[in-house]
Structures are given as structure tokens and as C-alpha cells.
Amino acid sequence: MLSSTMQSLELREQDLTEMGSLIQSRVVLEVSSQVQSLLDSLDSATxxxxxxxxxxxxxxxxxxxxxxxxxxxxxxxxxxxxxxxxxxxxxxxxxxxxxxxxxxxxxxxxxxxxxxxxxxxxxxxxxxxxxxxxxxxxxxxxxxxxxxxxxxxxxxxxxxxxxxxxxxxxxxxxxxxxxxxxxxxxxxxxxxxxxxxxxxxxxxxxxxxxxxxxxxxxxxxxxxxxxxxxxxxxxxxxxxxAVTATAVRQRKEALQRHIWKKALLACLVSALPGLPLQLSVPMLLETLASYRRSFGLDEESLGGLAQVAASPLQRLQAQVYSALGRELSPVVVQDVLNKAALCGQAAAWLACTHLPVLENLVAGGISFVAAYALLHNALEGFAGDAQRVLEAAYGTGDGRALGSPCYPPDLGFLYG
The missing domain is CATH 3.40.50.300 (P-loop containing nucleotide triphosphate hydrolases)
Incomplete structure (x- = not known):
């Protein structure tokens, strides 16, 4: 009888674990859906x-x-x-x-x-x-x-x-x-x-x-x-x-206000049970590609600027210094993501302390902090590239580089 009771308790514990995992998955899916809805409403505004x-x-x-x-x-x-x-x-x-x-x-x-x-x-x-x-x-x-x-x-x-x-x-x-x-x-x-x-x-x-x-x-x-x-x-x-250094800086700041949504969505996707970690990389790759287009650093945009400004395309391309500005591929993104994870370790404790729901997400998969650091530093690099390209095309700018090396991003938004 004791053996039967112990077996029953083990089954209940297993059921509770499975139920907990199911609830966690549903919560993650619900939060993911809400974040995606916010991003869709932002991107689809007419x-x-x-x-x-x-x-x-x-x-x-x-x-x-x-x-x-x-x-x-x-x-x-x-x-x-x-x-x-x-x-x-x-x-x-x-x-x-x-x-x-x-x-x-x-x-x-x-x-x-x-x-x-x-x-x-x-x-x-x-x-x-x-x-x-x-x-x-x-x-x-x-x-x-x-x-x-x-x-x-x-x-x-x-x-x-x-x-x-x-x-x-x-x-x-x-x-x-x-x-x-x-x-x-x-x-x-x-x-x-x-x-x-x-x-x-x-x-x-x-x-x-x-x-x-x-x-x-x-x-x-x-x-x-x-x-x-x-x-x-x-x-x-x-x-x-964005034809002036000021416009480039303002565009960077406008995009930075929404980085946390992109990072959180990538983080949630990587944490869903049964889904491969690699699903987050294409999502981040698409976000980075949109950032690069926004700053006019993709091949098509640079070609158009070369025509408008009557400037050699090779001269403009030579002003793109950042790794993600020069090349966007899953391998490059994964490599930069790994470096961003190391770069963001100092801020991980803050994320877990102020948003406990992120504790498990920081520990496994693509962490929120790593994704946030990746996108944050990419924007800094793209903005610096864009300013140099403009200076080469038009002779504009205030002479200050907008890009900066990898460092733990400002997580001030976690404090409200």
C-alpha cells in the first residue's frame, strides 16, 4: 500500500511539473503574441x-x-x-x-x-x-x-x-x-x-x-x-x-525606444519548449536588416544615394565600418550575438532582479540581455556608418562619430 501511495505521489508530482510547463508555455505564448501585436501595429501604420x-x-x-x-x-x-x-x-x-x-x-x-x-x-x-x-x-x-x-x-x-x-x-x-x-x-x-x-x-x-x-x-x-x-x-x-547628422541621430533614438520589444520577442521565442534556438536568429536578422535599410546602408539604398549625390558607390561603401553594416548573415549575427552575450553579462543581474519573469530566459536560449545588447550596439554602429556615408556623399555632419564599441547597454527602462 505504501508503494502504491508513493507511486501515486510521483505521478502527481510529474503531472504538476507537466502542468507547470504547460502554463509557462501558454504564458510565454500569450506575452509573445502581445509583443508581436505591438510591433505589428507600429510597422503597419499607414x-x-x-x-x-x-x-x-x-x-x-x-x-x-x-x-x-x-x-x-x-x-x-x-x-x-x-x-x-x-x-x-x-x-x-x-x-x-x-x-x-x-x-x-x-x-x-x-x-x-x-x-x-x-x-x-x-x-x-x-x-x-x-x-x-x-x-x-x-x-x-x-x-x-x-x-x-x-x-x-x-x-x-x-x-x-x-x-x-x-x-x-x-x-x-x-x-x-x-x-x-x-x-x-x-x-x-x-x-x-x-x-x-x-x-x-x-x-x-x-x-x-x-x-x-x-x-x-x-x-x-x-x-x-x-x-x-x-x-x-x-x-x-x-x-x-536622413540627410543630416542630426536626422541620423534622431532616427537612431526613435528605433532605440523599441529595442526592448524586439529583444523580448526573440528571447521568448528561444525559450518556448520544443522550439529550436535557431528560430530566434532569423527574427533578429530580419530586424537588423530593417535597421540597416532605415539608415540607407543596404546595397540598394547606397546605390540610390550614389546616383542622387553623384558620388562613386565604392567611396560610400568604404565608409561602412561596422561588421553588421558590411554583412548580414546568420553566421555573422550568431557571432555578434555571442559577443553581445558576453558584453551584457554585467547587466544580466539587473534584468533578473527588476523583471523576475526574465530569470529563466536569461539563463537559457537567447537571453533578453544578449538580444538587447546586439540590437543596441548594431544601431550605434549603423548610425556611425550612416553619418560617415553622408559626409562622403554631401560633406555634411558635425565631425563626431556616432558609433561606439560594445558595452553593456543602458537598461534604465527596466526601472520604469
């Missing part, structure tokens, strides 16, 4: 940008520039000296297809009617408008601005081709030419004309689509990001070309 304005103002060229493409790229919107857009055409961002730039038909013809025009292009479709003008302010700009404002939509007035304006002004003013003064005059005239039409506090930006790193494009980036909310702000941050 953004529709309407680019409108007078015929010949450079709308299509601006659309291409915002997508990081030259006009000669096969994926580029058609451009020309005459109006090439007869109906609204949607052009997805090369690496963020949920961001759509709409090249809208040109305005400024004798038959143009702003209200009818906005009805035809389906006003409600767009999150905001870029109203593009060149050379001088026209009545069609005023009509379009009033109609967009009356419909409750935001618009940003883009004075394009300012590089051409500066060259023309330099030829006329052989003595006493000052670039800043000419730009201030152009900006003030646009603001005055819009205010005269009843537009309060108009946002005016002077831009050259062939020199996005110059003039007001960085200020436009900051304004757009500040005035969008939530996930749309995030995808716009990643979609607009």
Missing part, C-alpha cells in the same frame, strides 16, 4: 502624403527625392519639363510600403478650380499636403491653400528649386550678393502672400529636391514629425531621408 501644386513646379522630382530615388531610377515618378501627371498616382516608399506619396495632377491652368480639384483627388485620403510652388506665388496657390484649410487638412508650403533662384540672383547681383538675405526675401514673400489670403501662421519651407541636405528640408522634417501623432509619427520618421 501614411498618405499628397504632393500638389502648379504644373512644372517639381512635384514629381520632390516625390522621388522623398523616397530616396533619383529621377532616373526605374521606380521613380515620371518627370519632365511639361506636366506628366494626369491623375493621382501613388508611389510607395521603397522600404516602408505603408507610406504612400501621391503625385497629384498639376494646378495653375485657366480651367483650374480648387474645390473641384480637391474633390477629384479625394481629399479625405491624405494625412496632409505638400503644396509645391516655384519661381513666384500664383493665384492657384492661394485658391488651393484656402480650399485645403477650409477642409480641415494641414498643408505645408514648399518653395522648390531655390538652388536655381540663388544662381539667378547671383548672376543679377554681381555685387553684394548674400545667400541668406535672398532666402529670407523669398521666404518672407511666400508668408506675406499666404497671410494676405487668410492663411494664419503659414508654414513655408525653401527646398531643392537635388540638395535635400541644404536649405529648409531638415526643418520640414522636424515640423512634420512634431505635428503627427503616434505610429504615423514613427513611420514618417523612418520614411523621410
Amino acid at each position: 501614411l498618405d502624403i499628397g504632393v500638389t501644386g502648379e504644373s512644372g513646379a517639381g512635384k514629381s522630382t520632390l516625390v522621388n527625392a522623398l523616397r530616396g530615388l533619383s529621377d532616373s531610377d526605374p521606380r521613380a515618378a515620371p518627370t519632365g519639363v511639361v506636366e506628366t501627371t494626369a491623375k493621382p498616382m501613388s508611389y510607395p516608399h521603397p522600404s516602408l510600403p505603408s507610406v504612400q506619396l501621391w503625385d497629384l495632377p498639376g494646378t495653375g491652368t485657366l480651367s483650374f478650380q480648387a474645390k473641384q480639384y480637391l474633390e477629384e483627388v479625394v481629399l479625405e485620403r491624405y494625412d496632409f499636403f505638400l503644396l509645391v510652388a516655384s519661381e513666384r506665388f500664383r493665384e492657384s496657390h492661394a485658391q488651393l491653400a484656402r480650399a485645403v484649410t477650409a477642409a480641415g487638412k494641414r498643408f505645408y508650403f514648399i518653395r522648390s528649386k531655390v538652388d536655381q533662384d540663388l544662381r539667378a540672383s547671383r548672376r543679377r547681383r554681381t555685387v553684394g550678393f548674400e545667400e541668406d538675405q535672398v532666402l529670407a526675401e523669398i521666404r518672407a514673400d511666400c508668408v506675406r502672400q499666404l497671410e494676405k489670403e487668410g492663411v494664419a501662421a503659414p508654414r513655408v519651407f525653401l527646398i531643392s529636391s537635388f540638395q535635400l541636405h541644404c536649405f529648409d528640408f531638415p526643418r520640414l522634417q522636424v515640423t512634420l514629425v512634431e505635428e503627427l501623432d503616434g505610429h504615423k509619427r514613427h513611420v514618417l520618421f523612418l520614411a523621410l531621408p
Whole structure:
């Protein structure tokens, strides 16, 4: 009888162990599902940008520039000296297809009617408008601005081709030419004309689509990001070309805010019973590939920048120093992951202390700390690479490297 009782207790203990494992698996799956849902909602946020304005103002060229493409790229919107857009055409961002730039038909013809025009292009479709003008302010700009404002939509007035304006002004003013003064005059005239039409506090930006790193494009980036909310702000941050050192730094910081979600998901997947550890490596590889594209370090992006900046591709490629920037493969990722695990050992105790649920995950599989360190240090390296590439292409930057060697990442978010 005693033997039977002991056997029964052993069976119960085994049942309890199996039940515990099952509960743990279900908890891990539930947490994984919730984290994946957060990431999906972030990555799938849609953004529709309407680019409108007078015929010949450079709308299509601006659309291409915002997508990081030259006009000669096969994926580029058609451009020309005459109006090439007869109906609204949607052009997805090369690496963020949920961001759509709409090249809208040109305005400024004798038959143009702003209200009818906005009805035809389906006003409600767009999150905001870029109203593009060149050379001088026209009545069609005023009509379009009033109609967009009356419909409750935001618009940003883009004075394009300012590089051409500066060259023309330099030829006329052989003595006493000052670039800043000419730009201030152009900006003030646009603001005055819009205010005269009843537009309060108009946002005016002077831009050259062939020199996005110059003039007001960085200020436009900051304004757009500040005035969008939530996930749309995030995808716009990643979609607009990072053509200055400041933009690169801000992009790095935006991505760093979500590293913990990516690291936690990879960690949870590696901890699920019955699933091979290698499943986490492709997940991390995909994340790293998206980071690299975001900084314009993949082969396609570097080729596009070489065309836009008229810079030799080999010169740009030579500025990529980080191991993951040069090559992304499962072998390289696993190697860097192993090094990141050693690099993050000093922080593992903090992770277990402040988030006890991570205790088992840190002990086996791909630990949260190792995955976090991998992604954190990869972003630092990519940002440094991106700044060097920009300096080689445009001569921009503040001379400070953004990358840093491997070190235990800041786990301050664990404290709330």
C-alpha cells in the first residue's frame, strides 16, 4: 500500500511539473503574441502624403527625392519639363510600403478650380499636403491653400528649386550678393502672400529636391514629425531621408525606444519548449536588416544615394565600418550575438532582479540581455556608418562619430 501511495505521489508530482510547463508555455505564448501585436501595429501604420501644386513646379522630382530615388531610377515618378501627371498616382516608399506619396495632377491652368480639384483627388485620403510652388506665388496657390484649410487638412508650403533662384540672383547681383538675405526675401514673400489670403501662421519651407541636405528640408522634417501623432509619427520618421547628422541621430533614438520589444520577442521565442534556438536568429536578422535599410546602408539604398549625390558607390561603401553594416548573415549575427552575450553579462543581474519573469530566459536560449545588447550596439554602429556615408556623399555632419564599441547597454527602462 505504501508503494502504491508513493507511486501515486510521483505521478502527481510529474503531472504538476507537466502542468507547470504547460502554463509557462501558454504564458510565454500569450506575452509573445502581445509583443508581436505591438510591433505589428507600429510597422503597419499607414501614411498618405499628397504632393500638389502648379504644373512644372517639381512635384514629381520632390516625390522621388522623398523616397530616396533619383529621377532616373526605374521606380521613380515620371518627370519632365511639361506636366506628366494626369491623375493621382501613388508611389510607395521603397522600404516602408505603408507610406504612400501621391503625385497629384498639376494646378495653375485657366480651367483650374480648387474645390473641384480637391474633390477629384479625394481629399479625405491624405494625412496632409505638400503644396509645391516655384519661381513666384500664383493665384492657384492661394485658391488651393484656402480650399485645403477650409477642409480641415494641414498643408505645408514648399518653395522648390531655390538652388536655381540663388544662381539667378547671383548672376543679377554681381555685387553684394548674400545667400541668406535672398532666402529670407523669398521666404518672407511666400508668408506675406499666404497671410494676405487668410492663411494664419503659414508654414513655408525653401527646398531643392537635388540638395535635400541644404536649405529648409531638415526643418520640414522636424515640423512634420512634431505635428503627427503616434505610429504615423514613427513611420514618417523612418520614411523621410536622413540627410543630416542630426536626422541620423534622431532616427537612431526613435528605433532605440523599441529595442526592448524586439529583444523580448526573440528571447521568448528561444525559450518556448520544443522550439529550436535557431528560430530566434532569423527574427533578429530580419530586424537588423530593417535597421540597416532605415539608415540607407543596404546595397540598394547606397546605390540610390550614389546616383542622387553623384558620388562613386565604392567611396560610400568604404565608409561602412561596422561588421553588421558590411554583412548580414546568420553566421555573422550568431557571432555578434555571442559577443553581445558576453558584453551584457554585467547587466544580466539587473534584468533578473527588476523583471523576475526574465530569470529563466536569461539563463537559457537567447537571453533578453544578449538580444538587447546586439540590437543596441548594431544601431550605434549603423548610425556611425550612416553619418560617415553622408559626409562622403554631401560633406555634411558635425565631425563626431556616432558609433561606439560594445558595452553593456543602458537598461534604465527596466526601472520604469
